[in-house]
Amino acid sequence: MIIDGHSHVTLPVQEHIKAMDAAGIDKTVLFSTAFHPEAAKNFAEVKSSMEFLNDLLAGKKGSMVEERQKAVLELRDAIRQYPDRYIGFGAVPAGLERKPTLQYVDETIQKNNLAGMGEFTLGSGQIHLLKNIFCASQEFHNLPIWIHAFFPLTAADIKEISELAKDYSETPVILGHLGESNWLATVALVKEIPNLYLDTSAYYSTFVLASVINEVPKKCFFGVDRPFGDLQLSKNAVLQFAWTSAVANAVLGENIARLLKLA
Numbered sequence: 538m539i540i541d542g543h544s545h546v547t548l549p550v551q552e553h554i555k556a557m558d559a560a561g562i563d564k565t566v567l568f569s570t571a572f573h574p575e576a577a578k579n580f581a582e583v584k585s586s587m588e589f590l591n592d593l594l595a596g597k598k599g600s601m602v603e604e605r606q607k608a609v610l611e612l613r614d615a616i617r618q619y620p621d622r623y624i625g626f627g628a629v630p631a632g633l634e635r636k637p638t639l640q641y642v643d644e645t646i647q648k649n650n651l652a653g654m655g656e657f658t659l660g661s662g663q664i665h666l667l668k669n670i671f672c673a674s675q676e677f678h679n680l681p682i683w684i685h686a687f688f689p690l691t692a693a694d695i696k697e698i699s700e701l702a703k704d705y706s707e708t709p710v711i712l713g714h715l716g717e718s719n720w721l722a723t724v725a726l727v728k729e730i731p732n733l734y735l736d737t738s739a740y741y742s743t744f745v746l747a748s749v750i751n752e753v754p755k756k757c758f759f760g761v762d763r764p765f766g767d768l769q770l771s772k773n774a775v776l777q778f779a780w781t782s783a784v785a786n787a788v789l790g791e792n793i794a795r796l797l798k799l800a
């Protein structure tokens with residue numbers, strides 16, 4: 538079974554399912570999104586879409602609470618349409634007190650049968666804001682936590698995440714995008730910490746992808762990061778650079794199927 542471990546809701550949902558069928562991807566772990574750059578028809582629209590996201594993240598435009606609610610509804614709707622193809626991970630605000638965090642996770646993640654929490658996209662120096670997210674994971678049967686580990690995170694931030702992973706050793710922690718330019722240090726942490734995993738989407742270079750998947754094949758989850766990645770190209774990259782079919786099979790589906798207990 539081939540599983541894309543990380544893509545965002547793209548509209549229309551039917552087009553995504555068609556693309557999964559064409560690329561031979563059985564299931565996708567689906568994440569919500571506050572914006573839809575895939576709808577842009579030209580560069581100017583792409584630019585304004587990206588500016589909207591930046592303003593939203595900076596608190597300059599709209600309400601992040603409202604946007605997040607809208608995004609969760611969109612995610613829930615997509616999963617309801619294709620329950621056999623999608624597994625959902627839901628966004629949770631970081632930095633809230635313990636009680637409101639638990640309440641949010643109960644209402645948004647538990648009651649919607651979502652399988653994990655994320656993507657957490659934090660600024661550098663903000664990793665401490667995840668403390669109550671880890672508490673919530675522990676409270677709700679060790680829900681996996683998916684963290685964007687690309688710019689602007691630094692090696693020090695990734696190290697801080699790994700310390701949390703050590704403190705909460707039953708919580709699976711997935712570092713997105715192989716740690717970007719910090720991939721060497723990130724692989725060392727993943728080797729040391731059993732509950733720390735890697736997502737291959739937006740890999741830094743094919744050289745990095747090849748080095749990492751063959752070194753820690755049991756710790757890597759294939760990811761596309763649609764709309765930013767292409768399903769077929771991403772899958773082909775793993776197939777081309779895995780040294781053995783055992784490595785390819787582990788990365789392309791077996792590892793995440795085991796983690797999320799998918800039949």
Ligand SMILES: [Zn+2]
Nearest residue numbers: 656685686713
């Ligand atoms: Zn990301």
